[in-house]
Amino acid sequence: MTKSLTGPSGLIWEKWDPEAVQEMVSKSLRKNAPMVGKFVEDDARRRIDMIKEPSDKPNRAYRRYLSRWVLTHSIEEDTTGITIYIGMKIGRRGQTHHGFYIETGSHTAPAHPFLRPALFQNSRQITTMLSEPIQ
Amino acid sequence: MIAQALYTALASDVTLTGLLATYEAAPAIFTTDPAPADAVLPYIVAASIPVDMAFDTKTTLGRTIWRDIRIYAEALGSVVLIDQIAERVRALLHRQTLTVAGYDWVLSDCAGPISADVDLVYGRIITVKITLDKL
Numbered sequence: 001m002t003k004s005l006t007g008p009s010g011l012i013w014e015k016w017d018p019e020a021v022q023e024m025v026s027k028s029l030r031k032n033a034p035m036v037g038k039f040v041e042d043d044a045r046r047r048i049d050m051i052k053e054p055s056d057k058p059n060r061a062y063r064r065y066l067s068r069w070v071l072t073h074s075i076e077e078d079t080t081g082i083t084i085y086i087g088m089k090i091g092r093r094g095q096t097h098h099g100f101y102i103e104t105g106s107h108t109a110p111a112h113p114f115l116r117p118a119l120f121q122n123s124r125q126i127t128t129m130l131s132e133p134i135q
Numbered sequence: 136m137i138a139q140a141l142y143t144a145l146a147s148d149v150t151l152t153g154l155l156a157t158y159e160a161a162p163a164i165f166t167t168d169p170a171p172a173d174a175v176l177p178y179i180v181a182a183s184i185p186v187d188m189a190f191d192t193k194t195t196l197g198r199t200i201w202r203d204i205r206i207y208a209e210a211l212g213s214v215v216l217i218d219q220i221a222e223r224v225r226a227l228l229h230r231q232t233l234t235v236a237g238y239d240w241v242l243s244d245c246a247g248p249i250s251a252d253v254d255l256v257y258g259r260i261i262t263v264k265i266t267l268d269k270l
Binding site: 100101103104105106107108109110111113116117120121123 | 168169170176180182183184185186187188201203205207251253256258260
């Protein structure tokens with residue numbers, strides 16, 4: 001296996017070695033995943049902070065609570081791959097739907113998507129960040 | 136433009152409109168969010184756009200737009216009606232051609248329905264991903 005650090009992704013493989021490539025990709029993902037998780041979490045936070053309606057105090061306080069304390073990201077690794085989770089923590093009383101009705105709306109409230117746009121509107125940047133070369 | 140295409144696809148189906156309430160003598164399908172306060176259940180809200188991404192190539196311009204189709208019905212102890220509506224909406228949109236002004240339709244792909252029940256109202260959400268090429 002030979003490699004050089006001249007390509008935009010950092011590597012040009014001159015001889016195919018599946019195990020070495022897999023190891024290198026794993027290393028790259030392991031290194032870059034926390035940065036991507038934080039990036040998407042921050043963008044979701046920015047989006048939720050920009051929501052103005054409903055403007056009553058309880059709703060504003062709830063959004064602030066979600067933004068400051070509940071929105072998070074985590075990274076898990078197993079034999080099948082590395083997964084980055086971005087979303088809401090399970091609440092202290094077991095609530096699993098924090099932010100769901102802000103994202104999707106309800107029969108009385110309009111939708112304010114903040115989580116899906118943070119991921120999909122940034123998909124190109126995320127791909128680039130994930131393939132940042134290992135120095 | 137997408138709103139008009141979706142409204143036409145849904146409102147022109149007699150099976151679906153037969154399952155929905157009416158609002159001002161038209162099927163209760165709203166492209167505003169939320170539905171008017173005096174709207175009667177069951178109804179559909181097709182307004183939220185969580186994702187709108189470029190679908191460009193070197194020589195063409197296009198878009199992939201996600202739209203949440205939210206269906207609400209009164210919670211009377213049976214989900215038969217709301218599930219019928221949701222399945223009909225899915226059948227009308229999944230891999231079905233849409234006519235969108237200024238664009239060539241490429242693909243429509245549905246995810247869901249997922250549950251979005253609140254208090255005394257049953258809810259279902261279908262996310263339709265529509266890919267279009269600009270004319």
